[in-house]
Amino acid sequence: MTTMEDDAWQDLIGISADPPDRRDKCEQCKRPAVVCWCPALPQPPLAVASQIVILQHPAEEKRSLRTALMLQLGLEPGKCVVYKGKRFPNHKNHAELQQIFDSPQTLVLYPSKDSVPLEEIDRSGGPYTLVLIDGTWPQAKAIYASSPALHRLRQVKLISVGTSDYIIRTQPTEGCLSTLETAAQCLAVLEAQPDLRQVLVRPLHALCKYQLDNGAVEHQSKEFLMKTNQYPKPIGKRLSRLLNQTVCGSAEKET
Numbered sequence: 635m636t637t638m639e640d641d642a643w644q645d646l647i648g649i650s651a652d653p654p655d656r657r658d659k660c661e662q663c664k665r666p667a668v669v670c671w672c673p674a675l676p677q678p679p680l681a682v683a684s685q686i687v688i689l690q691h692p693a694e695e696k697r698s699l700r701t702a703l704m705l706q707l708g709l710e711p712g713k714c715v716v717y718k719g720k721r722f723p724n725h726k727n728h729a730e731l732q733q734i735f736d737s738p739q740t741l742v743l744y745p746s747k748d749s750v751p752l753e754e755i756d757r758s759g760g761p762y763t764l765v766l767i768d769g770t771w772p773q774a775k776a777i778y779a780s781s782p783a784l785h786r787l788r789q790v791k792l793i794s795v796g797t798s799d800y801i802i803r804t805q806p807t808e809g810c811l812s813t814l815e816t817a818a819q820c821l822a823v824l825e826a827q828p829d830l831r832q833v834l835v836r837p838l839h840a841l842c843k844y845q846l847d848n849g850a851v852e853h854q855s856k857e858f859l860m861k862t863n864q865y866p867k868p869i870g871k872r873l874s875r876l877l878n879q880t881v882c883g884s885a886e887k888e889t
């Protein structure tokens with residue numbers, strides 16, 4: 635083989651079989667570099683005494699703009715753990731979750747007739763592990779119903795929810811928060827550090843700001859729109875389309 639042929643051969647085997655990925659992705663959040671929210675993460679990650687355990691419905695990861703990941707990266711490693719499935723514990727996580735469910739320091743955030751306000755939990759009994767169910771409300775109810783281990787945990791609810799900062803997607807009701815906002819609010823209560831919420835939701839703000847700057851429409855909750863008579867009613871197609879464009883037009887499909 636001549637040197638030239640050899641060089642040509644080397645060039646040929648140097649070509650990757652896959653086309654290069656044109657969109658540079660952030661290693662950490664896996665989002666395209668232009669929409670990476672990592673610079674908004676607390677640096678260094680926050681040290682907290684409490685632990686958050688997220689039980690995530692498999693459909694939620696796609697739906698939620700991965701706000702659970704924002705929480706995982708915002709806290710010290712191991713302070714936020716995510717398990718996926720439709721019932722818990724399951725064969726993939728049985729040993730780890732059973733240990734968590736058996737601890738008297740484990741609480742589950744679930745609104746039921748027995749749930750007590752998180753704000754009233756005796757903090758001297760902690761540090762606590764707080765279990766959150768991540769999914770739409772029907773998904774969360776289904777997970778709860780098929781996970782008897784959750785029924786035995788102390789059930790808590792949040793009183794001081796406030797309004798969601800997650801303004802890209804229409805919220806079903808006022809006070810309906812993203813997983814990140816819910817967890818951040820719970821941590822603020824459990825750690826008795828009111829500022830925690832603000833610090834932890836910054837990546838979400840960064841994401842929303844980017845989306846709004848790039849044409850997404852700022853959303854009010856459906857409840858608010860109905861109250862103020864802005865929610866599209868079954869009226870003529872043309873008017874309904876117009877309303878949908880101006881009121882409900884969204885970068886993300888509603889679920």
Ligand SMILES: [Zn+2]
Pocket residue numbers: 660661662663664665670671672673
């Ligand atoms: Zn990133």
